[in-house]
Structures are given as structure tokens and as C-alpha cells.
Amino acid sequence: MIDFRFFLEIIPQLLAGLPLTLELAGTSILLGLVLALALALAQQGGNPLAVWPIRLFVAIFRGTPLLVQIFLIYYGLGQFRPFLKEIGLWWLFREPYWCAILALTLNTGAYGSEILRGAIRNVPRGLPEAASALGMSRLLTLRFIVLPLALRAAIPAYGNEVILMVKGTSLASIITLMEVTGIAQGLISQSYRAIEVFVAAGAIYLVLNFTIVRALHALEIRLTPYRSR
Amino acid sequence: MTIRLMAALAAALSTLIFAPIASAEDAPKEIKIATEGAYAPWNFTTSDGKLDGLEIELANDLCARMKVKCTIVAQDWDGLIPSLKVGKFDVIMASMFITPKRLETIDFTQPYAVDPSGFAVAKDSELGKLGMSADKFKLDDEASAKDAIEKLKPLLKGKVVGVQAATTNLDFLKTYFADTVEIREYKTTEQHDLDLAAGRIDALFAQRTALAATLAKPEFEEYTIAGPGFVGGVFGLGTGAGVRKEDTKLKEMLNTAIDGAIADGTIKRISEKWVHSDVTPVK
Amino acid sequence: MLDKLHLLGFGEGGWGAALLGAALMTLVLSLLGFLLGAVFGSLGAAGRLSKNRLPRALAAGYSTIFRGVPDLLTIYLFYYGGSIALTALANLFGATGFVGLPALATGVMAIGVVSGAYQAEVYRGAYLAVERGQFDASKALALSRYQSLLLVVLPQLIRHAIPGLGNVWQLVLKDSALISVIGLVELMRQSQIGAGSTREPFLFYIAAAVLYFIIAGLTDLTFRAAEARSWRGIAR
Numbered sequence: 001m002i003d004f005r006f007f008l009e010i011i012p013q014l015l016a017g018l019p020l021t022l023e024l025a026g027t028s029i030l031l032g033l034v035l036a037l038a039l040a041l042a043q044q045g046g047n048p049l050a051v052w053p054i055r056l057f058v059a060i061f062r063g064t065p066l067l068v069q070i071f072l073i074y075y076g077l078g079q080f081r082p083f084l085k086e087i088g089l090w091w092l093f094r095e096p097y098w099c100a101i102l103a104l105t106l107n108t109g110a111y112g113s114e115i116l117r118g119a120i121r122n123v124p125r126g127l128p129e130a131a132s133a134l135g136m137s138r139l140l141t142l143r144f145i146v147l148p149l150a151l152r153a154a155i156p157a158y159g160n161e162v163i164l165m166v167k168g169t170s171l172a173s174i175i176t177l178m179e180v181t182g183i184a185q186g187l188i189s190q191s192y193r194a195i196e197v198f199v200a201a202g203a204i205y206l207v208l209n210f211t212i213v214r215a216l217h218a219l220e221i222r223l224t225p226y227r228s229r
Numbered sequence: 230m231t232i233r234l235m236a237a238l239a240a241a242l243s244t245l246i247f248a249p250i251a252s253a254e255d256a257p258k259e260i261k262i263a264t265e266g267a268y269a270p271w272n273f274t275t276s277d278g279k280l281d282g283l284e285i286e287l288a289n290d291l292c293a294r295m296k297v298k299c300t301i302v303a304q305d306w307d308g309l310i311p312s313l314k315v316g317k318f319d320v321i322m323a324s325m326f327i328t329p330k331r332l333e334t335i336d337f338t339q340p341y342a343v344d345p346s347g348f349a350v351a352k353d354s355e356l357g358k359l360g361m362s363a364d365k366f367k368l369d370d371e372a373s374a375k376d377a378i379e380k381l382k383p384l385l386k387g388k389v390v391g392v393q394a395a396t397t398n399l400d401f402l403k404t405y406f407a408d409t410v411e412i413r414e415y416k417t418t419e420q421h422d423l424d425l426a427a428g429r430i431d432a433l434f435a436q437r438t439a440l441a442a443t444l445a446k447p448e449f450e451e452y453t454i455a456g457p458g459f460v461g462g463v464f465g466l467g468t469g470a471g472v473r474k475e476d477t478k479l480k481e482m483l484n485t486a487i488d489g490a491i492a493d494g495t496i497k498r499i500s501e502k503w504v505h506s507d508v509t510p511v512k
Numbered sequence: 513m514l515d516k517l518h519l520l521g522f523g524e525g526g527w528g529a530a531l532l533g534a535a536l537m538t539l540v541l542s543l544l545g546f547l548l549g550a551v552f553g554s555l556g557a558a559g560r561l562s563k564n565r566l567p568r569a570l571a572a573g574y575s576t577i578f579r580g581v582p583d584l585l586t587i588y589l590f591y592y593g594g595s596i597a598l599t600a601l602a603n604l605f606g607a608t609g610f611v612g613l614p615a616l617a618t619g620v621m622a623i624g625v626v627s628g629a630y631q632a633e634v635y636r637g638a639y640l641a642v643e644r645g646q647f648d649a650s651k652a653l654a655l656s657r658y659q660s661l662l663l664v665v666l667p668q669l670i671r672h673a674i675p676g677l678g679n680v681w682q683l684v685l686k687d688s689a690l691i692s693v694i695g696l697v698e699l700m701r702q703s704q705i706g707a708g709s710t711r712e713p714f715l716f717y718i719a720a721a722v723l724y725f726i727i728a729g730l731t732d733l734t735f736r737a738a739e740a741r742s743w744r745g746i747a748r
Binding site: 059060063067069071072075076077079080163166167169170173174181185189192198201202206209 | 585586714725
């Protein structure tokens with residue numbers, strides 16, 4: 001019933017897409033983390049000129065489907081080639097790879113900034129107060145007291161976001177980037193064996209996600225040495 | 230569970246496994262024909278949602294010849310063969326080439342059209358300067374086809390070529406140009422048209438009649454069909470109507486109807502109307 | 513750009529009506545998918561909370577697989593694999609020939625399975641959040657297992673589940689855009705058709721984004737109102 005030869009045939013083909021999946025996920029998660037941190041910190045001062053544009057950005061990227069964002073950036077902005085050429089950004093929008101990275105980064109940056117903002121807010125008030133009583137500047141307090149605690153506390157929630165991003169890279173196949181899901185779709189439409197291909201491609205994603213969850217868990221424990229588990 | 234019930238279940242299971250989906254020998258009175266509806270001018274969807282194009286007109290003509298009531302439905306390209314297999318409809322008429330690979334899964338009528346595939350590029354590109362050549366190369370004739378392909382290679386070196394996924398056009402590029410060009414796969418031809426207009430890709434590879442329809446639009450003024458056309462080989466025998474393997478009677482009826490449409494010049498007339506050239510297969 | 517706005521209008525050559533109709537389809541698709549997901553989710557949660565090992569393992573597997581695999585891949589599975597499976601199933605029950613699985617049904621199925629995996633986690637968490645004393649109290653009142661579940665646990669479970677369900681709903685709404693790849697003319701697909709036909713992708717995708725944003729915002733308000741209502745008269 002189960003045709004192992006077929007699996008042996010398709011698994012290497014699917015794995016050929018794994019580097020692209022990893023690149024897309026890795027790049028956008030790292031860039032997205034930087035963006036998320038910047039957005040979360042910029043809101044700390046409470047300056048409405050910083051807070052409201054960021055809130056709007058976050059609301060837009062959280063309130064619309066990632067697919068729409070990718071299409072808007074890829075096909076939508078593709079319409080403005082002369083203008084983008086003039087301002088020297090066409091190299092970025094010309095390549096589907098960078099369009100996908102841009103869309104994924106902005107998307108995860110928006111979600112991530114909310115996670116980090118919540119984590120910073122949840123740092124017990126007494127700690128920064130104690131720090132300032134010790135004469136630490138606001139910047140020092142942020143650097144040595146608030147951020148380490150907040151980032152550590154954010155790991156589980158951020159882990160979910162990382163998994164969502166790994167899944168999100170599958171949408172890059174819709175703008176011609178042949179990562180694992182794109183290759184899987186090609187294989188299904190050639191062989192019409194949806195279940196086998198789903199099992200093989202799904203296993204790749206599950207192993208990937210499992211590794212990420214384990215790694216983040218190890219990181220969390222490492223950063224929390226005083227808490228016995 | 231009683232033995233009788235088990236026997237009944239076993240019988241039900243065996244019919245499930247061995248019985249063909251439709252009875253093969255009766256002549257059908259009503260059939261459903263599927264097309265993609267996104268491959269102008271062969272088949273496309275008008276702004277009010279109706280299907281139109283060469284294959285729609287031809288399908289209606291064939292149905293009249295067979296005296297069968299037909300409904301024409303749209304189905305995404307990559308779902309056409311799986312859906313035919315499970316019986317969602319009975320015939321595919323969607324500019325689908327008859328290839329050995331597809332024949333493993335479904336059956337085809339004789340070709341009702343032969344339409345070479347070729348490149349579309351910018352007029353001022355190296356290949357574009359050559360212009361469209363009337364030559365058609367049969368890939369089965371290896372020597373002459375190889376020669377033509379080798380001549381094209383230096384002109385296309387490093388170019389990005391857009392092509393629809395899961396098509397014989399993609400197979401052709403993968404077979405002959407994988408080392409020369411960067412291939413980008415699109416779900417629909419409309420999407421690669423948008424990317425050609427945006428300047429993200431340098432060339433398209435598709436059936437020349439479909440390219441001609443695309444390039445007729447104002448934003449493609451600077452583009453042209455260039456180089457020779459290719460038929461045979463990975464492109465198979467031409468464009469045919471796909472049917473399930475067990476529907477032998479239906480296939481026979483369609484073949485007779487296609488014979489009629491070729492003999493009385495109907496295919497020539499319809500194709501000149503829609504694609505401005507005669508795509509009648511030469512017997 | 514602004515001179516093209518009439519393309520989104522309701523007059524001659526305007527796509528306004530088509531887009532609104534498609535937005536309605538998005539809403540129907542999401543709602544049906546979410547409801548089917550509630551069925552799968554409840555079963556999944558019951559399995560996770562079961563004392564038997566088999567249902568626990570099955571439910572954990574279901575939840576892990578469909579939360580870990582890209583939704584697009586799951587959609588392809590149901591799109592290409594669904595019709596074949598359904599036909600086999602129907603033939604088993606005596607129906608002959610092919611059972612057509614229209615794009616809407618395929619979409620609802622895919623969304624239902626994916627959102628069910630998330631909803632299972634929500635229901636499980638909500639069940640565990642119900643105070644243990646409530647179970648003891650209903651036992652003391654001599655309520656049957658069924659009565660205590662229906663009259664005591666369920667109302668409190670729903671209260672705890674609403675915020676999580678609100679998140680899953682937002683996920684479902686955004687996932688529904690992926691159903692466009694199997695040809696169902698919902699909001700995303702309709703925008704693609706409009707973009708391809710008018711060659712104005714930017715305008716159409718902005719319009720789609722705005723409509724999604726409005727639907728997401730309005731439905732979010734509904735969930736918030738439901739949440740507030742569910743906590744009426746309870747000190748927090």
C-alpha cells in the first residue's frame with residue numbers, strides 16, 4: 001500500500017527546497033526581530049508622534065493577510081518601476097526573493113513588536129525603580145535591567161511567532177520562489193499523489209519546527225539558571 | 230458482525246476498487262467540458278464571467294456534431310487532470326498538449342490543433358533583433374532541432390524566462406535551457422505577463438498564439454515574438470481533448486467530430502478568427 | 513492613481529460589487545471553516561484531556577501536525593486529495609460515481625482542520641482554567657457528569673475560551689485568503705482577477721487589504737463585546 005520507493009524519490013527533491021525555506025525564514029526572523037525591538041523601544045517614551053504611526057503600522061500588518069501583503073509588495077509595487085528606479089530601490093523590488101523577505105520581515109516585525117511591548121510592560125515596576133534609585137540612567141536601566149528580563153520572558157511567545165514565520169515562507173512559492181511547499185505542489189500536480197507528498201513535505205516542516213522549539217527551550221533554560229525546572 | 234454483512238461489505242469494497250467510475254460503452258447524452266479560462270485567446274473569462282475563446286467555440290461545434298448536450302466549466306490549470314480523473318467533468322479542452330507523460334494518466338483524442346511554442350522578448354534585446362522566424366522545428370528531428378536550440382542559447386544566456394508551472398513549456402525549458410537561462414514558474418500566464426510588464430523577467434516562453442495575444446496589449450509595445458517555434462518532442466502530438474482512459478466511446482465520438490471539423494475547414498475558420506493563423510493539424 | 517478609482521466603483525466597468533460580493537464569500541468561508549474547526553477542536557480537546565492513551569496521542573498528533581505544517585500545504589492536500597477520498601467514501605455508502613467537492617467545501621474543510629488544531633488548544637486551556645472547586649461543588653450537588661459538564665463547566669469554559677477564540681478567528685480570516693489558490697472566488701481571488709484584467713494590481717490589492725482590515729476590525733469588536741458580556745457580574 002505504502003510505496004516507499006516513491007518517498008525515496010520525492011524526499012531529495014523536496015529537501016532541495018529546504019535551503020531556500022531556511023534562508024527566507026532565517027533572514028526575515030532576524031531582520032524582523034531587529035524591527036520589532038526598534039518598534040517596541042520607540043513606543044517606550046510615550047511620544048504620540050512615535051506611538052501612533054507605529055500603532056497604525058502594527059494594526060495594518062496584523063489586520064490583513066500575509067498573502068495580500070506579499071502580492072501588494074510584489075505585483076502592486078511592480079507597477080511603479082520608473083519611480084522605484086528613480087529612487088534607486090528597483091533592485092530590491094525586482095527580485096521576488098527580496099520582496100518575500102520584505103513582506104515577511106514587516107509582518108513578523110509588527111507581530112513581534114507587540115510581543116516585546118507586552119514583555120517590557122510586564123517587567124515588575126519595582127526593578128526599574130530600584131535601578132533609578134541606585135542612580136542608573138534610563139538607558140542603563142533599559143540595557144541591564146528591563147531588556148534582559150523582557151527578552152527572556154518573551155521567548156515562549158516569540159517562539160510561536162518564529163513557527164508562524166517558518167510556515168509563512170510557504171507563501172513565497174506563490175511569487176515564483178520554489179521552496180519546500182512550492183516543490184511539493186509541483187510534485188502533486190505531476191504525480192497526483194497528494195497524501196504521500198503531504199506526508200513527506202509535512203515531515204520536513206515538523207522536524208524543522210521541533211528543532212526550533214527545542215533550541216528556544218534550551219535557550220530559555222540557559223538564560224534562567226536560577227529557576228530550577 | 231455476521232458473515233453475510235461481511236460478504237456484502239467485501240462486495241461493496243470490490244466494486245469500489247474495480248468498477249470504472251462511469252460505464253464506458255454507452256454513448257453519453259450529456260457531457261461536461263472543462264477549460265482553464267485564463268489562456269486567451271484559446272480560452273478565457275470575460276469581465277461578466279462568461280467563458281469564451283477558440284476552444285469554447287470549437288467545443289460547442291464538436292458537441293453539435295456529436296449531438297450531445299454540453300456544459301463548459303472553468304478549472305484551474307493544475308487541477309485539470311486530477312479533477313478529470315475523479316470525474317468532476319468528462320473532457321478537458323484547455324490547450325493541453327498530448328504528451329507521453331500525460332498519457333500515463335489520462336487519454337487524449339487526436340490533436341485538434343498544432344501550435345508551436347516560442348519566446349517573447351524585448352525588441353531591442355539580442356534575440357529580439359532577430360525577429361520572429363516562420364521556422365518550426367520538430368524536436369523529434371533531433372539534429373535540426375538541436376542546431377536551432379544551440380543557436381538560441383548564446384542569445385538568451387543569463388536571461389530570466391517566465392513560464393507557466395506544470396506545462397510542457399516548462400518541461401521544454403528544463404530539458405533544453407536549464408543551463409542557459411533562469412526559469413521562473415508562475416501559476417497563471419497572467420502573472421508572468423504582469424512580471425514581464427514590470428521588467429522582472431526578460432522573456433516569456435509559451436505557445437506563440439497566446440504570446441501574440443499578450444503582446445497585442447499596449448504595455449507590451451516594446452516586446453516581440455522572436456526566434457523559431459518548436460513542436461513535437463516534449464510537446465507531444467499537439468493540442469488534444471483529454472478524456473478518462475475508460476471512456477473509449479466518448480473518445481471515439483470526439484475523434485469523429487474532430488475529423489469532421491478538420492475536413493470541412495471549421496478549425497481553420499475558427500482559429501483564423503481567434504489566433505490569426507491556421508493551427509489545423511496536418512494529417 | 514486617483515483617476516483609476518472608478519475601477520473600484522459600482523458603475524460601468526466598476527469592480528465594487530464584485531469585490532463586496534467576494535468579501536461576503538470570504539466571511540462565509542471563514543465562518544463555516546471556524547464552525548467546523550469548533551467541532552474538530554472540541555474533539556481534539558476532549559482527546560487531549562482523555563484518560564486513555566490512544567485518544568490522547570491521536571489528539572496531540574492532530575494538533576501538532578496541523579499547527580506545524582504550512583496551511584498552504586494542508587490546502588493543497590485537501591484540494592488535490594480531497595475529492596478522491598470523498599468519492600471513495602461516498603461509494604462505500606452506496607452512492608455511485610463521483611461526488612463533486614466544490615471549491616467552497618474544500619476550503620471550509622481545509623480551514624476547519626487547521627483552525628480545529630488551534631481551537632483544540634484553546635478549549636483545553638479553557639477547561640483547565642475552570643477552577644477545580646467547581647467540579648467538586650457540582651458533585652456535591654449530585655449533578656450527573658453530563659449535567660455538571662453542560663450546566664457548570666461549559667458556561668465557564670466559554671468565558672475563558674473567548675479571547676483565545678478571537679485570536680483563532682483572526683487567523684482563520686487571514687488563512688481564508690490562501691483558499692484563493694484553489695480557485696474559490698473570495699476576496700483575494702477576486703482582487704487577483706481584477707488586477708489581472710485591469711492591469712492595476714496595486715489598486716486592487718490595496719482595496720483587498722482595506723476590506724480585510726475592516727472585516728478583521730469589526731469582528732474583533734464583536735469578540736471583545738462577547739468577552740465583556742461573558743464576564744458580567746463576575747468580580748475580577
